Amino acid sequence: MAQVSMTVNGKAASGEVEGRTLLSSFLRDQLMLTGTHVGCDTSQCGACVVHVDGQAVKSCTMLAMEADGADVATIEGQANADGSLNVIQQAFQDHHGLQCGFCTPGMVMSAAALLKENPKPSETEVREYLEGNICRCTGYHNIVKAIMAASGQDVSAIAAE
Amino acid sequence: MPKDGGIGASSKRREDVRFLTGAGNYTDDINMHGQAYVHFLRSDIAHGTITNIDTSAAASMPGVVRIFTGSDFEGVGGMPCGWQVTDKHGQPMQEPAHPILAQGKVRHVGEPIAAVVADSLAEARDAAEAIVVDINELPAVVDMKAALQDGATKVHDDLDNNLCYDWGFVEENKDAVNKAFEDAAHVTSLELVNNRLVANPMEPRVAVGDYARGTDESTLYTTSQNPHVIRLLMGAFVLGIPEHKLRVVAPDVGGGFGTKIFHYQEEAFCTFAAKACNRPVKWTSSRTEAFISDAHGRDHVTKIELALDADNNFTAIRTETHANMGAYLSTFAPSVPTWLHGTLMAGNYKTPLIYVNVKAVFTNTVPVDAYRGAGRPEATFQLERVVDKAARELGVDPIALRRQNFITEFPYATPVAVEYDTGDYHGTMDKLEEMGDFAGFAARRAESEKNGKLRGLGVNCYIEACGIAPSNLVGQLGARAGLYESATVRVNATGGLVVMTGSHSHGQGHETSFAQVVAEMIGIDENMVEIVHGDTANTPMGMGTYGSRSIAVGGSAMVRATEKIINKAKKIASHLLEASEADIELKDGAFSVAGTDKSVAWGDVTLAAYVPHNYPLEDIEPGLEETAFYDPSNFTYPSGAYACEVEVDPDTGKVTIERFAAADDFGNIINPMIVTGQVHGGLAQGIGQALLENCAYDENGQLLSASYMDYAMPRADDLPMFDVDHSSQTPCTHNPLGVKGCGEAGAIGSPPAVVNAVVDALQSAGKDVTHIDMPLSPDRVWAAMNG
Numbered sequence A: 001m002a003q004v005s006m007t008v009n010g011k012a013a014s015g016e017v018e019g020r021t022l023l024s025s026f027l028r029d030q031l032m033l034t035g036t037h038v039g040c041d042t043s044q045c046g047a048c049v050v051h052v053d054g055q056a057v058k059s060c061t062m063l064a065m066e067a068d069g070a071d072v073a074t075i076e077g078q079a080n081a082d083g084s085l086n087v088i089q090q091a092f093q094d095h096h097g098l099q100c101g102f103c104t105p106g107m108v109m110s111a112a113a114l115l116k117e118n119p120k121p122s123e124t125e126v127r128e129y130l131e132g133n134i135c136r137c138t139g140y141h142n143i144v145k146a147i148m149a150a151s152g153q154d155v156s157a158i159a160a161e
Numbered sequence B: 001m002p003k004d005g006g007i008g009a010s011s012k013r014r015e016d017v018r019f020l021t022g023a024g025n026y027t028d029d030i031n032m033h034g035q036a037y038v039h040f041l042r043s044d045i046a047h048g049t050i051t052n053i054d055t056s057a058a059a060s061m062p063g064v065v066r067i068f069t070g071s072d073f074e075g076v077g078g079m080p081c082g083w084q085v086t087d088k089h090g091q092p093m094q095e096p097a098h099p100i101l102a103q104g105k106v107r108h109v110g111e112p113i114a115a116v117v118a119d120s121l122a123e124a125r126d127a128a129e130a131i132v133v134d135i136n137e138l139p140a141v142v143d144m145k146a147a148l149q150d151g152a153t154k155v156h157d158d159l160d161n162n163l164c165y166d167w168g169f170v171e172e173n174k175d176a177v178n179k180a181f182e183d184a185a186h187v188t189s190l191e192l193v194n195n196r197l198v199a200n201p202m203e204p205r206v207a208v209g210d211y212a213r214g215t216d217e218s219t220l221y222t223t224s225q226n227p228h229v230i231r232l233l234m235g236a237f238v239l240g241i242p243e244h245k246l247r248v249v250a251p252d253v254g255g256g257f258g259t260k261i262f263h264y265q266e267e268a269f270c271t272f273a274a275k276a277c278n279r280p281v282k283w284t285s286s287r288t289e290a291f292i293s294d295a296h297g298r299d300h301v302t303k304i305e306l307a308l309d310a311d312n313n314f315t316a317i318r319t320e321t322h323a324n325m326g327a328y329l330s331t332f333a334p335s336v337p338t339w340l341h342g343t344l345m346a347g348n349y350k351t352p353l354i355y356v357n358v359k360a361v362f363t364n365t366v367p368v369d370a371y372r373g374a375g376r377p378e379a380t381f382q383l384e385r386v387v388d389k390a391a392r393e394l395g396v397d398p399i400a401l402r403r404q405n406f407i408t409e410f411p412y413a414t415p416v417a418v419e420y421d422t423g424d425y426h427g428t429m430d431k432l433e434e435m436g437d438f439a440g441f442a443a444r445r446a447e448s449e450k451n452g453k454l455r456g457l458g459v460n461c462y463i464e465a466c467g468i469a470p471s472n473l474v475g476q477l478g479a480r481a482g483l484y485e486s487a488t489v490r491v492n493a494t495g496g497l498v499v500m501t502g503s504h505s506h507g508q509g510h511e512t513s514f515a516q517v518v519a520e521m522i523g524i525d526e527n528m529v530e531i532v533h534g535d536t537a538n539t540p541m542g543m544g545t546y547g548s549r550s551i552a553v554g555g556s557a558m559v560r561a562t563e564k565i566i567n568k569a570k571k572i573a574s575h576l577l578e579a580s581e582a583d584i585e586l587k588d589g590a591f592s593v594a595g596t597d598k599s600v601a602w603g604d605v606t607l608a609a610y611v612p613h614n615y616p617l618e619d620i621e622p623g624l625e626e627t628a629f630y631d632p633s634n635f636t637y638p639s640g641a642y643a644c645e646v647e648v649d650p651d652t653g654k655v656t657i658e659r660f661a662a663a664d665d666f667g668n669i670i671n672p673m674i675v676t677g678q679v680h681g682g683l684a685q686g687i688g689q690a691l692l693e694n695c696a697y698d699e700n701g702q703l704l705s706a707s708y709m710d711y712a713m714p715r716a717d718d719l720p721m722f723d724v725d726h727s728s729q730t731p732c733t734h735n736p737l738g739v740k741g742c743g744e745a746g747a748i749g750s751p752p753a754v755v756n757a758v759v760d761a762l763q764s765a766g767k768d769v770t771h772i773d774m775p776l777s778p779d780r781v782w783a784a785m786n787g
Helices: A021-028 A089-092 A105-118 A123-132 A141-150 B016-020 B121-129 B169-183 B227-239 B266-276 B287-294 B377-392 B398-403 B425-436 B439-448 B471-476 B510-522 B550-576 B602-610 B672-691 B747-762 B779-787
Strands: A002-008 A011-017 A049-052 A053-058 A070-075 B037-044 B048-054 B063-067 B111-118 B132-139 B163-169 B186-194 B204-212 B217-222 B246-249 B281-286 B300-308 B314-326 B353-362 B454-463 B485-491 B497-501 B529-532 B586-587 B590-591 B599-601 B625-630 B639-646 B657-666 B723-725
Touching: A021 A049, A049 A105, A053 A105, A053 B779, A089 A141, A089 B016, A105 A123, A105 B016, A105 B672, A123 A141, A141 B672, B037 B121, B037 B266, B048 B111, B063 B121, B063 B266, B063 B439, B111 B121, B163 B169, B169 B300, B169 B314, B169 B353, B186 B377, B204 B266, B217 B227, B217 B266, B227 B246, B227 B266, B246 B485, B266 B281, B300 B377, B314 B377, B377 B398, B377 B586, B377 B639, B398 B425, B398 B454, B425 B439, B425 B639, B425 B657, B425 B723, B439 B454, B439 B639, B454 B747, B485 B550, B497 B510, B497 B550, B510 B529, B510 B550, B529 B779, B550 B586, B550 B590, B550 B625, B550 B672, B590 B602, B599 B602, B599 B747, B625 B672, B639 B747, B657 B672, B657 B747, B672 B723, B747 B779
Parallel strands: A002 A070, B037 B281, B217 B246, B314 B353, B497 B529, B657 B723
Antiparallel strands: A002 A011, A049 A053, A049 A070, B037 B111, B048 B132, B063 B111, B163 B353, B186 B300, B204 B217, B204 B281, B300 B314, B454 B639, B485 B497, B485 B625, B586 B590, B590 B599, B639 B657
16 A cells, blocks of 8 residues: 545545555545546546546546646536536536536546647547547537537537527 | 427526536445445356356455355345246247356356455455356357257256247238238348447446345445336345335436346345345446446347338338347346337338237347337338338339328327327428438539549438336236336425426436426426435335336326326415315416406415415315326327438448438427437437447357447547437327427437438449448448448
């Protein structure tokens, strides 16, 4: 067992972990930040995406010890300071970009990373960026629409509700 | 004008806020004090006899609480099957025992052999690796037709053979159908495979068992679409726990798509082990485990024939299907290829004679059961493919051939025992032609050709049966359950309402749309209505959510319970207003006396019900809480017409979806935004089946596609934006909301459109290709073009 310390959503966090403990397990089981989800075991689905030092990372594919000293952001820290939904979260609600909600934390974290590096992505760019995030409910239509809307683009021409 | 709230409004989903902020409460988020973890040791052999299980080394490893094997479950009930199909000779299906942990034999890769309960998951996994299991491998039964040959290895030694049942429907019509084929001017036949799929909700299954020694009460937290069904099946048939000592909770559930309907061994195990170990026991499936333990879907091999007269009228349909059951009968497996498939073979057409034969077969594969659409996609796919093929053989327009044979008068009794109440198949096709801009197709094809691509247009119709189902009817058909739904409406003293429903929401947005209905009925703000679901301790007995039944059946129960509330509230209002009850009107959340300006607000009436100082206590009881159970008198019949345009790269065989239009008739609609989202998701799953997804076994029964590295889930860049319309609305005539259900339509209607489009594209290039089996992966398309 080893001691790890990191900043999570702006607060200091630490715990004892085994060498094999994944960052996703540390967040979920020790910090009780259960918004980060695990939907596969091959680093494909992206439900576990968090930000580590500003980079989108699949937390099921990183050891907790590798994040020692890092600045970690999870879905729990994404809302505005007053508790209201941030721009991306609000766009997901406005455009019905989620159904069961299980892939949603990873989608929101990936969307935030995308918009940071590409503030006005095209539809094709959004779809290609989301290659590592699988959603089984929405058919992606409204997720893509929500992310484009969150970037400030007019999505009224994109079909339906 | 769009409404701000109530029925017909695109109200934003209230559940989204918790999901978007990481505050959802999924089963894996639940951790009990003192909880232990279970890891299942699963068979990596498809078929074999277990000669020895040695757990001695594992039992002494760190953290191990207890190791269970099949012998710990002797005398405990096996997994029950909820539907008994009767074969064409009037005999019941063959029904094998289905143990919680393997007993003597293993019959599919993934079957649990032993279960290690330990202080941590890592310790449970480590110990499982130290268990020694000796298995004498037997030949695996994988191919369905080979499984039925004389002398084939039997999956179950105690059964006569590998045939679960041989079903004929309608058996009395068989001779007349055969005669119609003899008399036909043209017969089109097609052999096809409806590929095996895995539902793959993004949340893997989880079960947490808990036992309270002081009260002898068991609680199971589980990823289920129907907690009451799990409580009934597990309590009564598996573990022998009466309902009042067993609580089942399905909290936020991350998608179901059918595969979370069924009662699974892991649920029974965790409940059993929590009592045996006297501490909570948690199991969380990995994705690989999900692929080898969640019930799979589809897997039909079919020959369909369509007979036409000289005027191109459909005169008869004859089908023969082999349906894979897998190694054991999952909860509702036998009903899928029969009553959810054969009864839909009329489709949208007035074909007078139909005969459906289904042979259900045991194989050494994971059990197969309902997956989004369940039987209806299989029926739609074969029918819409054979109609398209017939149009090409006859040289007629595929849409014109469909229109010529459409059912146009309702109600319509089909020759396969169901009665469509309403529909307007020309209406949805008219809408589709408008949306699809078919007039512009030739120009789009020319543009594609300029870019070296082949372009194809595929169209199809569908009908489905939703709102499952009239209990007396399904009882006659072999269901071992009723299929009503329930709702309790509890009005609080200050006017807010809690609706407790037996249905379950796992992505469908019931917490929003159900509240819209009740708010509309009373004339109050939606936010005054709270929807509670998913816990047998605080909801009335209900059958859960699947088969697009929640609003049609569950919503109807909620309407009936709310009507009872309103009737009682009117009695209270008439007392408060000193007026005749017959004169009381409810509008916009206030009760008034007709023709006067006297009124009393909703909140005053609800307060009077709980503070009955001025109250007709001699006539009615205090309080305002009502329950209704609703049993539908018929299925509902959503329908629609879909169009897909594809481009095929002739060099690689890769298919891309360029346009997809869906015109649906769902009857009345509660929340258009949610309905549209349901169609989007269904389309993605249907297109996934058509182009990408395939659950593949090798000849030894090894699953070749047991991870997202090998099973091609649709990704964002595989799909286009969809054009979805549901303005064609013929309301259901037999439920109070006039609703039909929308959850499965997209998955049912889209696969034939995709395949029809690819065939169209290839034929446009002069390729003699009449069919390609799904998924239409680049290698299959290329091989068909160059075969």
